[in-house]
Every structure is written in structure tokens, then in C-alpha cells.
Amino acid sequence: MSATSGAGVGTVQSVHRAVRVLEVLAHEGECGVTQVAAELGVHKSTAFRLLAALEAGDLVEQSAERGKYRLGVGILRLAGATTARLDVVQEARPLARELARQLEETVNIAVLHDGAALYLDQLAGASVLPSHNWVGQRIPLHATSNGKVLLSGLSAEQIRQVVGGRLRAYTPTTVTNVRQLLKEVEQVRVDGYAVVVDELEVGLTAVAAPLHNAHGDVIASLSVSGPSFRFDPGSIDVAVDRLVATAQEVSSRLGWRDRTA
Incomplete structure (x- = not known):
């Protein structure tokens, strides 16, 4: 497998994981990094990177209780x-x-x-x-x-x-x-x-x-x-x-x- 194709597989996997994060938050309401990592079966650092990327796009946001994440206003924009x-x-x-x-x-x-x-x-x-x-x-x-x-x-x-x-x-x-x-x-x-x-x-x-x-x-x-x-x-x-x-x-x-x- 070439480096390019390997990178492509990794990108697709990240997209699938990001979608899964949104599904978890939609079901649970609020989750911490540890719970998200457990739901996805990934390391906490991977879960944190996914949440950070989604937060940058306003698709998730941190609740008043720091460390807890929920769906963000970006979801409402897309749904609208x-x-x-x-x-x-x-x-x-x-x-x-x-x-x-x-x-x-x-x-x-x-x-x-x-x-x-x-x-x-x-x-x-x-x-x-x-x-x-x-x-x-x-x-x-x-x-x-x-x-x-x-x-x-x-x-x-x-x-x-x-x-x-x-x-x-x-x-x-x-x-x-x-x-x-x-x-x-x-x-x-x-x-x-x-x-x-x-x-x-x-x-x-x-x-x-x-x-x-x-x-x-x-x-x-x-x-x-x-x-x-x-x-x-x-x-x-x-x-x-x-x-x-x-x-x-x-x-x-x-x-x-x-x-x-």
C-alpha cells in the first residue's frame, strides 16, 4: 500500500469516528473524553483530538461543566x-x-x-x-x-x-x-x-x-x-x-x- 492510499484510509477512519462521536453525544446528551473513548474503543488522546476538531467546527461544545461535551450550534445550522x-x-x-x-x-x-x-x-x-x-x-x-x-x-x-x-x-x-x-x-x-x-x-x-x-x-x-x-x-x-x-x-x-x- 502506498503512503497516499494509507493516508486516505486513515482519513476515512477519522471521518467514521467523528460521525460516531456525534451519534454518541446525540444519544447520551453529554459525555466526557473518557466515555467517548470507551464508546469508540480508542485511546483518550484520539477521542480528545476528534472532539477538538468537531468543536472547532461548532459541531460540539463544552458544557458549563468543563470536560463534558455536547452537540453544538453547528448541528442546528446544518439541520436548518x-x-x-x-x-x-x-x-x-x-x-x-x-x-x-x-x-x-x-x-x-x-x-x-x-x-x-x-x-x-x-x-x-x-x-x-x-x-x-x-x-x-x-x-x-x-x-x-x-x-x-x-x-x-x-x-x-x-x-x-x-x-x-x-x-x-x-x-x-x-x-x-x-x-x-x-x-x-x-x-x-x-x-x-x-x-x-x-x-x-x-x-x-x-x-x-x-x-x-x-x-x-x-x-x-x-x-x-x-x-x-x-x-x-x-x-x-x-x-x-x-x-x-x-x-x-x-x-x-x-x-x-x-x-x-
């Missing part, structure tokens, strides 16, 4: 981020289901995650052709309507950082120039929605609109997608109207108020 996503899905799903029924196409909910659009939920319409299940998958931001809507919540500099310098061409119509992408994202901000035809896959059309929180931030994207042959200009207009209305209703349920209306 997860709860926010669950809130979006919970509020959006009934309306998204109705939208899918009306348009007889697939409706997706996506969020920005690690430089991509992460699909959280999907509601299938009654179309003849079954749709690919995107839930849990990450797709490129520059080649999708959801992605462009999510980018519309960022500044130009943030967009450049997120997408990088080279944009992959998935089809002949994929936008591969960052400057052109910035122009399209700006148009999304003006229009309040994005339309993408054949950019991720030839034959796939999608329209998307932003979901806002109470502060007006773009926290997610709601989209309708299906085969391009079913999306003529008239169908796209209908889809956009109903999609935008649905997205605004979901945003309203999340506390957003459209001050431009």
Missing part, C-alpha cells in the same frame, strides 16, 4: 439547511402535483448544490411517454432551465465561480460561452422564467421559474419538462403562464411577497 429544503418540497408538492396534472408533463423541484442543480422531487404527468426519474441526481447548471433559474439568484462573479471557465457541450445548442450564459441568466431575471430547448438532450424541452423565500432569495427552481415535439410555441406559453403562477404561489407559502406587483 436540511429543514429549509424539506419545507420547500412540502409546500411545493401539492401545487406541483396539480401543475403536472394540468399540463400532463413532468414537474421537478431543484436546488443549487455543489456547482450543480440537485433534483429534490418529481411529479409525473399523465403523458404517454414515461419520464426519466431525476430525483437525487445532479445536472449541469448551464444546460438546463432549472440551472439557469438557480444561477439567476447569484451575481455575475458568483456565476463565474460556480460554473468555471469551460462549459461542456451536451448538444449542438448547448451554451458553452460564459458571457452568453450571463446574458441568458440576466434575461431570466427580467422574464421571471427560463426556457431551454434541446440543450441538455436533443428532444427535451423544459421551462423553469424561481422559488423565493421570505427574503426574496432564489432558494429553488420549479420546472416543467417533456419531449420537444409536445412543446410548440403555444404549449410553451401555456406552460410558462401556469408554471410562473404556481411558483409564485409556492413562494408566497414560503413567506415571499412580490413587491413588484
Whole structure:
């Protein structure tokens, strides 16, 4: 085994042990170094290093009784981020289901995650052709309507950082120039929605609109997608109207108020 691979194994082991520390504290409430070491089956010095690393990230904290550790406020921050996503899905799903029924196409909910659009939920319409299940998958931001809507919540500099310098061409119509992408994202901000035809896959059309929180931030994207042959200009207009209305209703349920209306 090489030194590099050995270090990798050690890192993974440390991660597993750190997770185990959090589980122990969640179960016990408060623990000292000795108890944590016993629970993990490691030396006290190892347990102390793990607790110190977690404390530096606010994931654990020392209680008033020094030497005792408990879960820290960092856990609440992480849990809050997860709860926010669950809130979006919970509020959006009934309306998204109705939208899918009306348009007889697939409706997706996506969020920005690690430089991509992460699909959280999907509601299938009654179309003849079954749709690919995107839930849990990450797709490129520059080649999708959801992605462009999510980018519309960022500044130009943030967009450049997120997408990088080279944009992959998935089809002949994929936008591969960052400057052109910035122009399209700006148009999304003006229009309040994005339309993408054949950019991720030839034959796939999608329209998307932003979901806002109470502060007006773009926290997610709601989209309708299906085969391009079913999306003529008239169908796209209908889809956009109903999609935008649905997205605004979901945003309203999340506390957003459209001050431009």
C-alpha cells in the first residue's frame, strides 16, 4: 500500500469516528473524553483530538461543566439547511402535483448544490411517454432551465465561480460561452422564467421559474419538462403562464411577497 492510499484510509477512519462521536453525544446528551473513548474503543488522546476538531467546527461544545461535551450550534445550522429544503418540497408538492396534472408533463423541484442543480422531487404527468426519474441526481447548471433559474439568484462573479471557465457541450445548442450564459441568466431575471430547448438532450424541452423565500432569495427552481415535439410555441406559453403562477404561489407559502406587483 502506498503512503497516499494509507493516508486516505486513515482519513476515512477519522471521518467514521467523528460521525460516531456525534451519534454518541446525540444519544447520551453529554459525555466526557473518557466515555467517548470507551464508546469508540480508542485511546483518550484520539477521542480528545476528534472532539477538538468537531468543536472547532461548532459541531460540539463544552458544557458549563468543563470536560463534558455536547452537540453544538453547528448541528442546528446544518439541520436548518436540511429543514429549509424539506419545507420547500412540502409546500411545493401539492401545487406541483396539480401543475403536472394540468399540463400532463413532468414537474421537478431543484436546488443549487455543489456547482450543480440537485433534483429534490418529481411529479409525473399523465403523458404517454414515461419520464426519466431525476430525483437525487445532479445536472449541469448551464444546460438546463432549472440551472439557469438557480444561477439567476447569484451575481455575475458568483456565476463565474460556480460554473468555471469551460462549459461542456451536451448538444449542438448547448451554451458553452460564459458571457452568453450571463446574458441568458440576466434575461431570466427580467422574464421571471427560463426556457431551454434541446440543450441538455436533443428532444427535451423544459421551462423553469424561481422559488423565493421570505427574503426574496432564489432558494429553488420549479420546472416543467417533456419531449420537444409536445412543446410548440403555444404549449410553451401555456406552460410558462401556469408554471410562473404556481411558483409564485409556492413562494408566497414560503413567506415571499412580490413587491413588484
